Amino acid sequence: MALRLAEIALDPPVLLAPLAGITDLPFRRLVASFGAGLVVSEMVASQEVVQARPLARARAELGFEEAATSVQLAGRDPYWMAEAAKYVAGQGARVIDINMGCPAKKVTNGYSGSALMKDLDHALTLIEAVVGAVEVPVTLKTRLGWDDALMNAPELARRAEGAGVRMVTIHGRTRCQFYKGQADWGAIASVRQAITVPLIANGDITGPDSAAEALRLSGADGVMIGRGAQGRPWLLAQVAAALFGRPAPVVPQGDALADMIVGHHQAMLSFYGLDLGIRIARKHLGWYLEMAGLEAARAELMATNSPDRVAALVRAAFRHQERAAA
Template sequence: MFHIGPYQIQSPAVLAPMAGITDQPFRRLCKQYGAGMVTAEMLTSDTKLWNSRKSQQRLIDKNEAEPRAVQIAGAEPAMLAQAAQACVDQGAQIVDINMGCPAKKVCNKAAGSALLRDEKLVADILQQVVAAVDIPVTLKIRTGWSTEERNGLRIARIAEDSGIQALTVHGRSRACRFKGEAEYDTIADIVQAVNIPVIANGDITQASKAQQVLKHTQAAAIMVGRGAQGRPWIFREINHYLAGHGEAPATELPEIQQTITQHLEALHQYYGDYLGLRIARKHMGWYLQTLAADTQRAAFDWSALRQTFNRLEDSQQQQHYVEQLFDDLIKTKEEQAA
């Protein structure tokens, strides 16, 4: 349990904002499984671009679970401040500033983790955004611009001095992108250097790893990104482990089927048939990867199963496919147990 401004976050496991992934249906699913906080997909700070269908679907909904958090990205302090105000008007209760994204299309615009090179600009952005809104402003960074220039500690102090109320640190530099392994020593140093909650992020894909990272860094919480793709129940597993109960029981096939069915239905409803079908394919690919990781299911041709699903052109066909797949999985499991 930790606080961001007036908001008490019940679980120390939170969902990372991921563009194209943490949409409203997925956020709700992770919240159901025990994520302490979920953050909407990254929005550009150029509010003139918010009229597109894609951006409209990324905006926060006032009916979502509290605290309602959104993430914005950009490089112009005044534009970011204006975007933060617009997020508040939409119902946001926490605004997060992205200075951690290593994607080329973000960094080429001097936004995301590219900002870490310019500490004066970082301070200007943070101060203007904090002054523009009456809700908590948080920040996500990396350990630095490169492994040779890990200036995350200086950025963290700038953030605290600017009024940032919580800081998420991904355990890689901008130059690392998502390669190699995350390191947590820099995060531990940052935790010791500031008096605001620090959230540790990077390579947390198991409940035991979540505990190791929390113990090593002494962070207030951990953030799960890619580890939740195809496995939203990871938050329940982490909460179970952190409560001292050891490894959580494996999520059984009928529950996984129910989760996927619920997720697909929500995607079809939220996006409509055309877009919903296509976004469902992406998530189904991750669910199939999770299912394939069980060695007892080695007999299944998971690549062919994914290709078949991706050719389906109707929401009912997708749901029927899931039903048939799990009938086969459960039957196979029963035969192996006999």
């Protein structure tokens, strides 16, 4: 099963969610190497990406040359949203996603992200501005509503489709839930009834079983996975294999997994530079160790600033694990 956004096939319909500080270009490339229908950039503030000097850094962060990449824009002003859309489309973005789901206070206090669900008329001015500015497909990511008293995702989705949005992703929580409790996949079904464009279910999808249940309850056409992929960049491919008949990924083990982790670490250092890269990479290293059951190696690994030492410690931890299991 493949979804289509104009001439773009989302095959399989298993997508990587935008995660601030996580889904940077090195991580998106790694996830895509296992198999994903689409990977979405970290949220980009519309005015900042237009005004940034030099623009080369923004281009590197967004990865315009990546075929299955969507660039997510956030903002509150139609002019800057349109200008940002034109810029990223001009640089080669294949899909533009509009963020109306971020719950962070620094975003919602600026009347962006999920705060836009409190004013659908204004939200539609942003959607119309972006759709009118570009030829590439425009998608929307949002939540069930602002809070339990304002569950207006179906109305927003319906109006967004009328304005030209080609796909809608719903995180199964309200803004006021942030990431607490359990995502309500069944509540997403009300959006399915309101629109005809592809619908993607998001929230708490951590493997094939939860993905299948999210699809069953929501009636969605595909799933978007975020935090579940931390430390498991192959997870999207596993879900695609289980649900959509795609080839099962070869999940690296032992030395192969250590090599993948070291390669990801080196890619982050190259991308960010040594000092910043070391700091940003630590959270990924921690997730890898947690998923592999190697938390005992965490303290020493997090304390070193030497890339060579990181590589040696990672490889030693996996060799020790293999010997202990033999």
